[in-house]
Amino acid sequence: MSAASWIHPVLALALAPLLPVLIQRVKALFAGRCGPPWGQGYIDLWKLFRKGGIASRTTTWVFRAGPLVNFACLLAALAVMPLGAVSAPLPFDGDWVLLAYLLGLGRFFTVTAALDTGSSFEGMGASREVQFAVFAEPALLIGLAALARETQSLSLSPIYAGLAAGGELPLRILLGAGFFVLYLAENCRIPVDDPATHLELTMIHEVMVLDHGAVDLGFIQWGSALKLWVLGALWAGLLPLGALPGPLSRLAAGAGAILVLAILTGIVESVTARVRLLRVPQLLVGAGVLCALGLLLTFR
Amino acid sequence: MPLEGIYLFGLLAGALALLAASGVGSLLAGRWSERGAVAIGAGGAGVACVAGLAAAVGALLRRVDLTVARPWRMPYGEFRLGLDPLSAFFLIPLFLLSGLAALYAIGYFRPWKGRNPGRFWLFYNGLVASMALVVAARNGVLFLAAWETMTIASFFLVIFDETDSRSAHAGWIYLVATHLGTALLIGLFVWLGRGAGSQDFGTYAAPAGMAGGLFVLGLAGFGTKAGLYPLHVWLPEAHPAAPSPVSAVMSGVMIKTGLYGIVRLLVILGTVPGWCAWLVLGIGAASGILGVLFALAQHDLKRLLAYHSVENIGIIALGIGLGMLGVHTGMPALAALGFAGGLLHVLNHAIFKGLLFFGAGAVAHATGTRDIEQLGGGMKRMPWTGAAFLIGSAAICGLPPFNGFISEFLIYMGAFKAILGSGPAALGGVTVLTALALIGGLAAACFAKAFGIVFLGEPRSAAASAAREVGASMRVPMAVLAGLCLAIGLLAGAGLRAMDPVVAMLTGLPSSVAAPGAGRVLMPAALFGVLALLLGGLLLLAVLRRRLLAGRANRETVTWDCGYAAPAASMQYTATGFAQPLTQAAEGILRPRVESQLPQGVYPASGAYHADTPDVARRMLFDPLFRAAAKRLGRLRWLQQGRVHWYVFYLVAVLVLLLGWALRA
Numbered sequence: 001m002s003a004a005s006w007i008h009p010v011l012a013l014a015l016a017p018l019l020p021v022l023i024q025r026v027k028a029l030f031a032g033r034c035g036p037p038w039g040q041g042y043i044d045l046w047k048l049f050r051k052g053g054i055a056s057r058t059t060t061w062v063f064r065a066g067p068l069v070n071f072a073c074l075l076a077a078l079a080v081m082p083l084g085a086v087s088a089p090l091p092f093d094g095d096w097v098l099l100a101y102l103l104g105l106g107r108f109f110t111v112t113a114a115l116d117t118g119s120s121f122e123g124m125g126a127s128r129e130v131q132f133a134v135f136a137e138p139a140l141l142i143g144l145a146a147l148a149r150e151t152q153s154l155s156l157s158p159i160y161a162g163l164a165a166g167g168e169l170p171l172r173i174l175l176g177a178g179f180f181v182l183y184l185a186e187n188c189r190i191p192v193d194d195p196a197t198h199l200e201l202t203m204i205h206e207v208m209v210l211d212h213g214a215v216d217l218g219f220i221q222w223g224s225a226l227k228l229w230v231l232g233a234l235w236a237g238l239l240p241l242g243a244l245p246g247p248l249s250r251l252a253a254g255a256g257a258i259l260v261l262a263i264l265t266g267i268v269e270s271v272t273a274r275v276r277l278l279r280v281p282q283l284l285v286g287a288g289v290l291c292a293l294g295l296l297l298t299f300r
Numbered sequence: 301m302p303l304e305g306i307y308l309f310g311l312l313a314g315a316l317a318l319l320a321a322s323g324v325g326s327l328l329a330g331r332w333s334e335r336g337a338v339a340i341g342a343g344g345a346g347v348a349c350v351a352g353l354a355a356a357v358g359a360l361l362r363r364v365d366l367t368v369a370r371p372w373r374m375p376y377g378e379f380r381l382g383l384d385p386l387s388a389f390f391l392i393p394l395f396l397l398s399g400l401a402a403l404y405a406i407g408y409f410r411p412w413k414g415r416n417p418g419r420f421w422l423f424y425n426g427l428v429a430s431m432a433l434v435v436a437a438r439n440g441v442l443f444l445a446a447w448e449t450m451t452i453a454s455f456f457l458v459i460f461d462e463t464d465s466r467s468a469h470a471g472w473i474y475l476v477a478t479h480l481g482t483a484l485l486i487g488l489f490v491w492l493g494r495g496a497g498s499q500d501f502g503t504y505a506a507p508a509g510m511a512g513g514l515f516v517l518g519l520a521g522f523g524t525k526a527g528l529y530p531l532h533v534w535l536p537e538a539h540p541a542a543p544s545p546v547s548a549v550m551s552g553v554m555i556k557t558g559l560y561g562i563v564r565l566l567v568i569l570g571t572v573p574g575w576c577a578w579l580v581l582g583i584g585a586a587s588g589i590l591g592v593l594f595a596l597a598q599h600d601l602k603r604l605l606a607y608h609s610v611e612n613i614g615i616i617a618l619g620i621g622l623g624m625l626g627v628h629t630g631m632p633a634l635a636a637l638g639f640a641g642g643l644l645h646v647l648n649h650a651i652f653k654g655l656l657f658f659g660a661g662a663v664a665h666a667t668g669t670r671d672i673e674q675l676g677g678g679m680k681r682m683p684w685t686g687a688a689f690l691i692g693s694a695a696i697c698g699l700p701p702f703n704g705f706i707s708e709f710l711i712y713m714g715a716f717k718a719i720l721g722s723g724p725a726a727l728g729g730v731t732v733l734t735a736l737a738l739i740g741g742l743a744a745a746c747f748a749k750a751f752g753i754v755f756l757g758e759p760r761s762a763a764a765s766a767a768r769e770v771g772a773s774m775r776v777p778m779a780v781l782a783g784l785c786l787a788i789g790l791l792a793g794a795g796l797r798a799m800d801p802v803v804a805m806l807t808g809l810p811s812s813v814a815a816p817g818a819g820r821v822l823m824p825a826a827l828f829g830v831l832a833l834l835l836g837g838l839l840l841l842a843v844l845r846r847r848l849l850a851g852r853a854n855r856e857t858v859t860w861d862c863g864y865a866a867p868a869a870s871m872q873y874t875a876t877g878f879a880q881p882l883t884q885a886a887e888g889i890l891r892p893r894v895e896s897q898l899p900q901g902v903y904p905a906s907g908a909y910h911a912d913t914p915d916v917a918r919r920m921l922f923d924p925l926f927r928a929a930a931k932r933l934g935r936l937r938w939l940q941q942g943r944v945h946w947y948v949f950y951l952v953a954v955l956v957l958l959l960g961w962a963l964r965a
Contacts, residue, residue, distance in 0.1 A: 052852030056859040058758055060679040062690070068845060072838040079830050090833070092826035097712045098700060100737075102834070104744055105699040111748045112690070115873075117859045118676070118757030123873025130748050131881040134741035141737040145719050145730070154716050200862065210860050215848045219841070281885060295730065 004247040005089045009078040011255060012233075016225035017041030019232070019262045023189075026266025041225065048218035056211050058118045066113025067212060067219040073106035074226040082157040083233045084254025085164035086247045091157035096144045099156065099230075100137060103186070106223075107133055114208035121200040125207035128277065132192065132204075135284035136185055143175050143182075143291035149298040160237035164250075171294050172238050178290035179238065183231045183261070185284055187224070190269040192280050202274075232258035305364040308355045309383050312436065315352035315395075316429050318344050323425030330418025338409075341421020342402050345428060349399025352432060356391035359383050363801045367438055367502070376499040377441035381433075385801035386567065389643060390435045390560045393650030397552045398428040400777035404658055405545040407773035408665060420460060420543075427453035427549065434557050440489035440499035447485065447557075451478050454554060457546040458538045470534075470541035477534035481524030485561075488517045492568070504568050512573040518565040519579070526558030528617060529587040530917035532610045536594070539606035540670065544661020547602060551609045552654040556646050559616060563643075566624070567805055574628040581621035581728055585735040588614030590889065592742040596749070597883045597890050597913035599875055601660045601670045604750055605653065608696060611739060612649045615708065616642045618732050622714040627807060629725045634717045635807040640799055641710030648703040648788065652695040655781035659689035662774055663754060666767040672875040674764060678755035681767040686755040688778035693747035695785040698740050701831040703788035709827070712736060742882070749878045758869040790835075793828050876911055883911065891916055 021041045028035030037043075055063065080095040082088040088095075111129055114122040148154055150171055151162030163172075185192040188205035200207050209220050236257035244250045275283060322344020330337035358364070363385060370379035405424070409417060430453060433446035455478075459471035489499065491514060496503040506514055520531065527535040535555070539547045566572065591610030598604040619642025626635025662685040663678060664670050679686035695702035711732065718729030759765035769775070788795065861871070883890055892911040899907040939950075 049848055050852075053849050053854040055854075055856060057856050058677075058859050060683075060686075060756070062679060062756060064845075068838060068841045072834055072841055075837045076830050076834040079833055090826040090829050092824035092830075094709060094713050094716065094824065094827070095830075097709055098827060098830060101698065101700050101705060101740070104697070104740065105694070108694065108697065108699060108744050108748060112752055112756065115748070115752030116679075116756040118869070118872045119859045119861060120871050120873050121861070123752075123757075123878060126748065126752070127873065127878045127881060130741075130745035131885075134738065134745060134882060137741040138734055138737035141733055142730075145716065145733055148716060149719055149726075152720055154713070154720070214852075215845050219845075299726070 002087070002247075004251070005082075005087045007247075007251055008081070008083040008086065008233075008254075009075075009089065011083075011251065012078055012226060012229045015255065016229040017045060017222065019225050019228045019258070020195075020221075022259060022262045023266040023269065026263050027270050030267070030270035041221075045218050045222055048213075048221070049215055051214040053214040053216070055213070056117050059116045059211070062109075063113045063116040063211070064216065066109045066116075067209075067216045067223065069109035070106035071219045071223045071226070073102040074223055074230060077102045077230050078226075080156055081230055081233050082160045082237065084241055084244075084247075084250035084252070084257075085161045085237070086251050086254075087157040087161070091155045093154040095155050095157075096148075096159075097141070100140055100144075103227075104133070104137065106227075110208055113212075117211045119211065121203075121207050122210060124201070125204050128204045129208065132185055132280055132284060135281050135288065136182055139178060139284060139288035139291050140182055142288060142295055143178050146171065146175060146291060146295035146298055149295065163237060164241050164243075167240075168297065171297050172240075174290050174294040174297065176235065176238050178287045178294065179231075179235045180261075180264075181283060181287035181290075183228075183235055184265065184268065185280070185287075186231055187228050187265075189265055191272050191275045191283065194274055228262065229258060232261045235261055304362055305359070305366045305383070308358045308362070308364055309366060309368060309381075311351050311355035311358075312383060312391075312432070313381070315348040315355065316432055318348040318351070319425045319429035319432075322348070323422040323429075326421035326425070327416070327418035330416035334413075334417055337416065337418040337421065338406060341418060341425060342406050345402035345421070345425050346399055348425075349395040349402065349428070352391060352395035353399065355383075356388045356395060359388035360385055360392065360798055360801070364388065369438075372442070374441055376439075376493065377445075378439045378500065379442060380439040380500060381436045381442075382438040382501075383436060384805070386560075386563065386805050387435050389799065389802045390556065390646070391432060393556065393647045394428070394431055394435065394553045397650050397654045397781075398431075398549055400654065400780060401545040401549045401658075404548070404661070404774050404777045405543070407771045408543060408545055408661060410771070411665075420457070423453045423456045423460075424546070424549075427457060427546075427554070431554060431557055435560055438501045440493055440501070440504075444482070444486060444489060447482060450554065450557065451475075451482065454542075454546070454550060457550075458542045460543055460546070461541075464541065467541035470537040474534045474538035477524055477531070481521045481531070484517055484521030484524075488514060488521055488565075491517070501564075501568060506569050511569045511571065512576055515565065515569060515572045515576045516579070519562060519576075519583075522558040522561035522565070523583070524558070526555050526562070527587075527610050527613050528558075528583050529590050529610060529614070530921060532587070532591070532613075533915055533918040533922055535610060536598075536603050536606045536915060539609065539657075540600055540602035544602070544657055544664065547605075547661070548654040548657035551606065551657055552650040555609060555613065556650065559613065559620075559646060563620065563806065566620075571627075572624065574625075577621050577624035577628050578728070579621075580617050580624060581731055584614045584617030584619075584621050585731060586614070587611065587617060588735055588739045589742070592739050592746060593883075593886050593889060594913060594915065596742060596746045596879045597892060597911070599672050601663065601672055601675075601750065601754065602657070603670075604672070604746070605656050605660055608656075608743070608746070609649075609653060611743065612645065612653065612696070615711065615736070615739065616645045616649070618642070618735060619645060619707070619711045619714065622711065622718065622728065622732055623806060625718065625725055625728045626714070629721075629723065631717065631721060631725060632807060634714050634721070634725065636803050637710050637714030637717060639806045640796065640803045641707050641712075641714055643799065643802060644710060644792075644796070645704075645707035648695070648707045648785075651781050651784050651788070652692045652702075652704060655688060655692035655778055655785065656696065658774065658778045658781070659685050659692060662770045662778070663767070665770055665774070667761075667763045669761070669763055672750065672753050674761040675754045675759070676757045676761075676764055676869065676872065677759040678764070678767060681759075681765075682755075682769045684769055684775045685778065688775075688782045689755060690751055691782040691785050693751045695789070697744045697747050699744070701789040701834055702785045703792070704785075706789055706792040708736060708740070745879070745882055749875050753873075753875040753878065757872050760869050760872065790828060790831060793825060876909065880911075883913070889916070891919075
């Protein structure tokens with residue numbers, strides 16, 4: 001465990017609020033608008049953290065626990081997630097199972113918080129969220145198993161260190177495509193969900209947090225930005241960045257790759273429409289097939 | 301050590317004797333005083349379970365391994381009892397959950413006035429004693445006798461509520477299914493004992509080349525009790541019908557005696573062919589995935605939980621299958637991880653499933669219904685039960701930092717070891733990985749539904765809104781189990797060492813830590829560091845939230861419903877609706893019976909949707925099978941004259957035939 005390994009969590013917490021703004025600015029560029037100022041993410045958080053709360057009478061402590069648990073899960077995920085082939089602070093064999101299950105725990109509490117309001121909209125969003133997770137989780141674990149087999153290690157940090165040093169191009173491409181779909185789905189982006197929609201019936205993630213406000217909403221927004229970052233780091237590690245000298249330059253390159261992924265997301269959101277809800281499972285199974293093909297490649 | 305072992309053994313024997321005595325004593329006392337009967341029955345069970353638990357934990361920590369034999373006037377029978385790490389390990393959840401369930405039962409049966417509670421305690425204490433005897437028996441005849449006592453006692457507990465006609469039907473299905481399993485087991489023990497000429501477990505020897513056949517026989521016989529797919533059909537009928545403390549014990553520990561049988565058979569046989577491991581893996585994956593899929597489609601809270609038992613038995617089978625694969629392919633790390641994960645899940649499942657059945661029982665106790673669609677808002681009315689059920693739900697989904705995660709993590713690690721290797725073992729690893737990931741997602745969906753619809757939102761019926769928190773005798777067991785879910789999740793790193801002798805028995809390794817590479821994986825200290833970080837972070841965030849909101853206006857209002865200011869409870873999402881996208885996707889497997897009335901016209905006045913999902917294995921496989929059997933066997937009905945002298949004649953005729961057969965030589 002070196003000092004450099006602690007840079008990534010701090011960097012993630014500080015820079016994550018930039019990501020949604022970056023995506024919005026790319027979308028604005030495509031639409032011929034100017035988009036929000038760069039600091040909008042931070043301004044929103046500052047505003048939300050200073051507001052008084054308002055909650056539904058139906059709710060209990062489960063409703064208030066949801067955003068906090070989700071945020072704590074992402075904080076814990078940062079402890080095992082490496083960036084730019086720089087080891088994470090607390091790596092161990094099998095840490096990627098913990099990563100997948102931490103995302104699951106955050107989702108479980110987000111969903112229960114939504115159901116706590118008794119709203120039919122939020123129930124609908126929660127139902128969709130758990131449905132998509134059923135298809136996304138095996139895809140993620142199979143993809144990570146492919147990486148583990150390729151690098152013959154069981155922890156994310158050595159996996160990504162090994163991948164930075166070498167690894168097959170076809171595997172990188174297959175998993176890059178698979179993980180990109182998972183990134184879009186888990187972060188509720190087009191073509192699975194539209195964070196900018198204004199109609200409750202069509203929302204998935206946004207509808208689950210309709211009743212949250214103030215500090216809770218602040219943690220939700222910061223948490224969503226962190227999730228973009230963590231899953232972005234999962235994708236960024238597939239790029240061959242190991243040739244760079246020194247951990248700092250590799251960290252910078254990794255952060256740059258996460259920003260590039262956000263720009264890609266903005267482009268996808270600008271040029272594609274959402275797929276029908278009934279087709280989302282097919283999209284996710286497709287991502288799973290890409291990951292499984294990657295795993296198959298390592299068996300040659 | 302040997303002296304210590306004798307003391308612990310004596311403690312266990314004393315617990316068994318106390319259980320038997322207090323059961324009978326409670327029945328007798330019930331003629332005069334209901335309170336006296338409860339005091340004797342529950343008190344005896346409680347003291348015996350504490351003593352038994354102490355003996356089991358002591359024996360496991362001290363690595364006791366001894367056998368005690370007394371002659372028994374029964375052909376081939378001998379009162380041979382043993383206490384070794386494997387038995388001690390299975391006795392721990394058995395006594396733990398049975399003791400807590402006894403405490404829970406005191407509160408649960410309080411409204412049942414005017415009926416002799418001794419009847420319950422006789423069968424309950426008999427069930428606990430016979431389960432312990434099954435785990436401790438070292439003689440085939442004694443084992444079968446204990447096995448049968450366990451079946452009969454649990455049958456009477458299933459049909460205990462005589463006001464419910466469905467429980468009689470469920471009990472009947474249970475009795476038939478479990479006796480078919482026992483028939484296979486009699487065949488197994490006869491076959492095993494033939495070569496040795498004795499029913500002593502120690503002298504059993506599998507005939508050459510027959511180990512595979514014997515294992516399949518045992519897997520089917522024990523698998524019926526364990527609830528492995530497709531032999532699980534009795535389970536979703538019997539568990540909901542039984543009173544909740546009994547459901548908890550049946551689901552938490554009684555079905556584990558089936559797993560104990562499978563594992564003990566592995567120890568007896570020593571080596572089994574490689575295809576047996578694949579069979580266990582396949583059945584485990586099928587049980588796991590189909591169990592959780594059917595659970596997702598249920599509306600009866602206890603039936604839903606019963607299907608989750610099928611799922612968790614599947615997860616345990618996946619672990620055991622991986623362990624067998626590791627032994628077969630000579631990968632000690634894989635063997636140790638698979639067996640350790642599977643066995644730890646036995647303990648963990650007893651804890652969280654017991655907790656969930658207690659919670660479901662508390663809800664049924666408070667509202668009078670188990671129909672999820674009639675419930676809601678339980679968290680406000682029953683905060684203790686709600687919090688305990690939430691912890692149990694997270695634990696059963698395998699979410700960190702609870703105990704379910706630890707055992708699933710070990711099985712995952714076994715799967716990775718297999719995947720990193722080469723050859724066919726890697727295929728087994730991929731199977732387990734995919735199955736576990738799929739099960740995890742589906743279980744989370746199912747428990748988001750079960751917890752969310754029952755405990756959150758607004759009550760969906762008058763009964764649900766009138767619910768009140770249950771008494772202390774029902775709350776304390778739930779609190780203890782919820783605490784154990786968290787404690788095992790956080791402290792397993794230290795506790796796993798105690799399992800080494802158990803795993804060593806199965807893998808043939810001196811100790812699982814001695815296996816190259818296994819010791820490092822069994823206890824990744826950083827894992828517990830991250831879990832501590834998770835909890836610490838959560839605590840910090842909660843404090844931060846409180847500080848940020850302090851001194852500001854905090855208001856309450858109605859839930860957002862597009863500006864509609866009079867939301868009603870009936871507008872909430874239903875359990876059927878919540879699970880519908882997934883049950884629809886799995887329609888081909890679940891084959892639900894849907895009754896729907898689509899909205900008609902421009903201003904639709906009504907619409908309805910109801911989906912019922914009976915068990916497919918029962919509908920497609922067992923019902924036709926039993927109907928055909930009934931048709932064929934119906935031709936023998938003329939034998940049943942209903943007159944006693946005919947039956948006496950049958951008896952005499954059979955006796956004469958047997959005499960002739962015996963004298964033929």
